[in-house]
Amino acid sequence: MARTVLDRSDVVRALAGVFRKRGFEGGSLSVIQQETGVGRGSLYYFFPEGKTDMAAAVLEQVSEWFEERIFTPLRTAHDATEAIEAMSQEVAQYFTSRERVCLFAAMTLGEEQDTFAEAVRTYFTDWVDALAGALRTGGLSSQEAADRALDAVAAIQGGLILARAYGDDATFLGIVARTEQRLLGPTR
Amino acid sequence: MARTVLDRSDVVRALAGVFRKRGFEGGSLSVIQQETGVGRGSLYYFFPEGKTDMAAAVLEQVSEWFEERIFTPLRTAHDATEAIEAMSQEVAQYFTSRERVCLFAAMTLGEEQDTFAEAVRTYFTDWVDALAGALRTGGLSSQEAADRALDAVAAIQGGLILARAYGDDATFLGIVARTEQRLLGPTR
């Protein structure tokens, strides 16, 4: 009976797509089955705990991507300006190619809130802290760096909401560009 | 059999609470019944189309609140600074007393996206346009006003996400305060 053989990370990628489109609660097992082409058997083989396991795996994959492409570069940067420009570019490309949805932000809503509270907090604090570190490297005070970093991450997340509301990438890209300017701008 | 008699706006307010806590998909009819104390019969009496009707009614009520307390004051303001300070205060109080959830933002996710796309777009454009108008009154160029207004609304929305992620109102209030400063700050 077995037809196509997939490995776990393929399934996780497919799941991420479903969750981005339909939300975590909206993506029922039947929908997941249909849209990923992965059967019920395989789904429960890979994720014995069901949907919760699936969401955790997806979040972990997203987390790894950000760690590798955003957080670590920010942390190890010698040139703050370069690092922040790189972040903007990566972020812009990442979200415009993924339905303009941040799955961690989506997990702050609804029932699943509690289940993933810690993972969500870690994701955002990692981002904010890494960015603040780069800003301090660039010569900002600790307080100023922390504030700007927090504001920047908020602006990006809010930008995604507006981009979805407007059905428009340009809005998001504009926000990211101005956020970058503000991060690199002079102290008041 | 009938016990308590409610009117529609009470029910809508109760529904808003449920949707904020559990999300739109998460709030099943049984949960809604239980948490609002409104029976199935009444629910379908007030909202014949079911959950879609309920969500529409909730969004309309939120919309009216913002129109009255935020958008109209911004539009009719003579003193831009005052109007923007008032907006900050209203927004801060509104969201901290409502689970830090913007229901319109929540509707940009998941299945319900398409159903309410127009209402969501209207809500955000109304806000951004009203704010941009106030900024122009304050002496900013059209372009600068539009950019700052968009960035401010994005910052507020992103601030809500971070506040939920951190389980912390202070984060949100800080973001709102700095957003206000940026709105009122000098042109570069």
Next chain:
DNA sequence: TACGGACTGTACTGAATAGTACACACTGAA
């Protein structure tokens, strides 16, 4: 060739789901 582990599809179960039907109860007006 045989065998075990990794993987897959399908048929099933009990619980929960949205929505319907309807009898009932209050209220104000005639």
Next chain:
DNA sequence: TTCAGTGTGTACTATTCAGTACAGTCCGTA
């Protein structure tokens, strides 16, 4: 005191849901 209108609670249905069970299949190794 009747009556219509506005609500309200409950029992019901058909559907969908997450999760289980299990037989079947492919692949690498010996």
